[in-house]
């Protein structure tokens with residue numbers, strides 16, 4: 001079974017069980033500075049798990065594009081991926097444990113045809129915060145899993161939360177038994193020997209955790225996640241994801257082109273190329289900070305490993321073609337954006353190639369100096385210089401060092417990096433202060449205009465519209481929002497008219513402070529509720545708009561002048577961008 005078939009089966013199955021299919025959010029959550037990437041299907045749904053009404057109902061299903069970066073250095077082994085697709089289904093205060101487990105069991109055994117004997121499951125053992133999960137235990141027994149294959153574990157294994165604070169709860173996890181022998185008498189699904197492979201995680205989210213501990217959410221939710229690549233690998237009887245159709249053609253092409261054989265390098269190239277493409281496709285560009293830096297690291301590491309295999313870098317364009325061709329059934333947008341994706345990757349490769357050789361020479365000098373002096377750790381100043389002068393991400397220097405039996409002191413590097421950053425920030429602060437003093441009024445107007453535009457788009461296009469990002473200067477505003485199609489001229493005109501009507505009505509802009517719960521109750525628009533504190537600032541513009549926002553705003557909409565849309569274009573998959581001015 002191919003990945004696309006598994007995805008389609010999943011979405012259709014949950015659709016047949018009353019779920020609405022919703023689109024994947026971008027891998028870069030554009031309005032949420034607290035995380036660099038979307039790491040799980042639940043992430044874009046947090047406001048709804050907390051009680052906000054979702055326009056598509058209380059049963060949702062989707063595939064979510066995810067990037068997890070904590071394991072970048074592990075890529076190259078037989079299982080780690082930085083990009084992966086998570087299939088998920090959600091109950092927002094609708095069904096709970098029994099129904100969720102019955103559906104999972106039905107999907108695995110009937111739709112995918114996995115024999116029940118191949119499945120083991122784990123449930124939460126209970127502690128002072130939450131009772132033992134007997135309900136899941138009974139539900140699994142009822143479904144057809146015998147007691148001896150139902151295991152109980154504590155919070156380390158059977159509790160799920162994204163980070164330190166947020167909605168959370170006990171989970172039940174499903175494992176596929178590969179048929180390998182147990183590595184010891186104690187071998188069970190919590191063992192990492194490879195006999196048991198985790199395939200699906202159903203989280204029963206009825207708690208909220210913050211610094212004061214756990215409290216009950218208003219509603220009992222279900223949040224599930226199934227890794228597509230891993231499931232495809234198991235369904236195809238493969239040992240690693242690199243053997244499935246999404247990666248195998250690139251692996252083969254690299255083998256054909258290489259002059260030196262190294263399977264780790266082939267995996268790194270194949271994996272980092274796909275992650276890089278998915279990030280670029282959703283608007284990421286290589287830079288020295290945030291997600292741009294991760295993208296840069298991925299692309300530079302890929303380039304170094306292409307070099308290591310002795311592959312002619314002129315072939316990169318063909319390698320990208322092979323990768324896009326293997327992925328385009330799942331992500332047709334890669335095919336659409338093929339030229340742009342290539343351009344970004346090849347430009348970054350060229351940039352890096354200019355300094356790679358000199359950098360490698362510099363590294364060799366540094367390494368041999370360290371060895372001569374009998375040191376095992378490379379001088380941190382040299383690591384910093386390799387980054388500043390040759391564009392070597394420190395993690396790459398660390399990898400090179402490891403190949404020479406040397407180390408990098410990363411915490412010392414971070415200290416030095418901060419020191420430099422602090423110096424340049426002091427300079428920036430000066431600049432920033434100057435900038436703010438001379439402007440302000442126009443930005444404030446544009447700020448209020450984004451709220452009106454957001455509201456008008458909802459009226460004209462539908463409630464699925466949400467802000468995905470914005471950028472304001474004294475001259476214009478840019479507004480990104482979720483919407484699947486190009487806007488027609490008529491739609492643009494209607495939106496413009498509505499905004500100008502709101503302006504003419506000269507509505508009072510009220511600043512209110514209230515608890516997060518109250519804001520949710522009032523239906524305030526907020527994409528990233530979880531990052532706000534308990535008391536939030538809400539701006540209410542009559543009956544037109546109510547949004548969580550830090551301000552500043554004008555006092556009355558009449559102050560804005562005339563609103564005009566200059567351009568409407570694609571920003572990334574499922575996200576449109578409007579450029580507009582106030583005249």
Ligand code: SER
Pocket residue numbers: 039040041042088160201202203223224225226
């Ligand atoms: N949030 C859970 C996970 O990431 C289930 O989707 O595993």
